[in-house]
Amino acid sequence: MQINWQDAAAIWPNAPMVVSETIDGEAIIMHHGNGHYFDARGTGGLIWQAVEAGWSMSAIAARLATATGIDGAQAMASVGIFLTELAAQDLVRAGNGPALALDAAPAMDFAPPTFDVHADLADMLLLDPVHDVDEGGWPQPRAVEVAD
Numbered sequence: 001m002q003i004n005w006q007d008a009a010a011i012w013p014n015a016p017m018v019v020s021e022t023i024d025g026e027a028i029i030m031h032h033g034n035g036h037y038f039d040a041r042g043t044g045g046l047i048w049q050a051v052e053a054g055w056s057m058s059a060i061a062a063r064l065a066t067a068t069g070i071d072g073a074q075a076m077a078s079v080g081i082f083l084t085e086l087a088a089q090d091l092v093r094a095g096n097g098p099a100l101a102l103d104a105a106p107a108m109d110f111a112p113p114t115f116d117v118h119a120d121l122a123d124m125l126l127l128d129p130v131h132d133v134d135e136g137g138w139p140q141p142r143a144v145e146v147a148d
Contacts, residue, residue, distance in 0.1 A: 005083045006076075008094035010054040018091050022049050025106070029091060029115070037118050038089065043068065044113035046105050047082055051092055053100040057083065063102075068110035082113040089117065 020029040027048035029038040065075035
């Protein structure tokens with residue numbers, strides 16, 4: 001299903017399956033469902049920060065345009081393509097809720113936003129028993145239902 005990102009009041013990481021951390025402008029994103037992790041640098045990291053804050057597509061595009069000096073139409077197109085790529089990896093979802101404030105984005109040269117997919121450690125990451133817990137967290141294992 002194709003999401004019309006322009007209609008979304010807010011765009012969020014697909015929690016709780018997706019967790020991330022942004023360090024020095026690089027977003028490191030992990031999908032707990034498949035064990036893949038991703039990194040987004042430059043304009044991709046800048047966009048991911050706004051996704052973490054629950055911004056709308058138009059607000060994200062305005063942030064990109066201000067930081068890079070590109071026009072609004074190019075920013076909207078770039079953000080739309082990037083969000084579609086993130087959605088294809090099950091990393092983002094449309095939602096509601098108030099957006100969180102962010103500091104002004106640093107000035108940077110424009111390059112189309114991208115991210116790298118890393119699946120090399122997926123088997124190891126999925127072996128982690130933390131993934132098999134209930135809402136109480138580790139070390140409480142998820143109850144196993146036995147079929148009659």
